[in-house]
Amino acid sequence: MPGPRRGTADGPCPIGRTADILGDRWALLIMRNATVGMTRFDEFKAELDIADNVLSGRLRQLVESGLLTRIPYRPEGGGRTRDEYRLTQAGEDLLPLLHAMMVWGNAHSESASPTRPMRLVHSTCGESFEPGRRCPRCRRRVPRSETAWIRPWRSDLAQVLGAAAAP
Amino acid sequence: MPGPRRGTADGPCPIGRTADILGDRWALLIMRNATVGMTRFDEFKAELDIADNVLSGRLRQLVESGLLTRIPYRPEGGGRTRDEYRLTQAGEDLLPLLHAMMVWGNAHSESASPTRPMRLVHSTCGESFEPGRRCPRCRRRVPRSETAWIRPWRSDLAQVLGAAAAP
DNA sequence: TCGTAGGCTTGCGTTAAGCAAGTCTGGAGG
DNA sequence: CCTCCAGACTTGCTTAACGCAAGCCTACGA
Incomplete structure (x- = not known):
């Protein structure tokens, strides 16, 4: 934002510090999509309808803030290695x-x-659960690998975490 | 932000809709302070170190979004009625x-x-609790009136919700 | 009636968003 | 080895919104 932004990035209030990192529409949307399994620049760009300079900047900030890391990969259709x-x-x-x-x-x-x-559900049993609590059906802790977001407005089934798909 | 902002205010994803309202540093900080009991324009201004035109705009947006309401009051030291x-x-x-x-x-x-x-504690017993869950000590639901934020970096005791004080 | 004070608005300079075009890089193919 | 290609990233331009400062507006008190 304009003017020398007087941030609260290292202030005493943890909510203020979090707001400094996540108090931004794009940051929240990127982290949402990353949480449902999205990883690649062009996926974010296409799904979020965000300008690539802005996306590039936000991804860099999120990496600097320690929420994301860059990992090289080789595209399946061939092509140069990318992150x-x-x-x-x-x-x-x-x-x-x-x-x-x-x-x-x-x-x-x-x-x-x-x-x-x-809804957020336990993918092995389909029951809604809350993060940090046990699955009300299984009584077990739900690991991230068994986490799925149910998004009824999507017709496809790529809703299980790990399948790169967008909200 | 510049350009005709293509919001997701009425999109299908509830996280996106929430990000549209709260994906803003000032909005988050204002709601944080309102949640610990702050209500007045000059309190927000002084505590958040925010320009008054920006504060005015954010408060208007938050009222429009249905998170805040304006209520007239008469200042204790005398003066005109304000909201x-x-x-x-x-x-x-x-x-x-x-x-x-x-x-x-x-x-x-x-x-x-x-x-x-x-920490967020149950003010009648001092035990930490999570919103939506029962107090682990009392086993009772914690009403908003018995909610207190413990902020160890503040020396004063105005930490119980209802006493207008800032994080 | 006038002074006052606080909430709000206006105007100016600066920063960053949105858009579009260009650059840079490394693998593939000839 | 050289060229082509595609995609991530950068740059330049326009415009919206911030930070700052000054001014306005309105009831209440004197």
Whole structure:
């Protein structure tokens, strides 16, 4: 933002410090998509409809903030090696925050084309759960690999975490 | 932001809709302070170190989004009647989101002057709790009136919700 | 009636977003 | 070995929004 931004990046309040990193629409949307399995520059660009200079800048900030890391990969169709952006532990730990955003959004905002609400479910049993709590059906802790976002407005089935797909 | 902002305010994803409202540093900080009991324009201005035109704009947006309402009050020291900004139900329901931000910030960011971490406690028994869950000591649901934020970096005791004080 | 104070608006310079075009790099193919 | 190619990233331009500062506007008190 204009003017010498007087940030609170190292202030005493943890909410203020978090707001300094995530108090940005694009940062939140990128981390949302990364959390559902998205990793590549052109995927983010196409899905978010974001200008590539802005995307490039945000990804760099998120890497600097320690939420993402760059890892080389070789595209399946051939081509030069490129980097993909994967969640760090700090990035994975955003799950409760994104879940809270989902719950609030389900309750207090409305879609132009209503569907059944988005849910976070335990992929091995299909039951809704809350991050940090045990699955109410299995009574087990839900590892990240068994986490799925149900997005009823999407017709495809690429909703399980790990299948790169966009909300 | 520049250019005709292509928002997702009514998109199908509730996280995207929430990001449209709260994907802004000032919006998050204002709602944080409102949640700990702050209500008045000059309080926000002084505590957040925000320009008054920006504060005015953000408060208007938050009222339009249904997170705050304006309520007239008469200043104790005399003076004309003014409006204060109080949380609506939607605003109060941000508690889990702010709590998740607190937890993440405690874990993954660092203060320039470290203290014991911020906590959300049940004010009648002093036990930490998570929004939506019962108090682990009392086994009772924690109403908003019994909610307190412990902010160890503040020496004063105005930490109980309802006493207008800033993080 | 006038002074005052706080909330809000306006104007100016600066930063960053959105857009579009260009650059840079390394693998593939000739 | 050289060239082509595709995609990530950079640069330049226009415009919106921030930070700052000054001014306005309005009830209440004197």
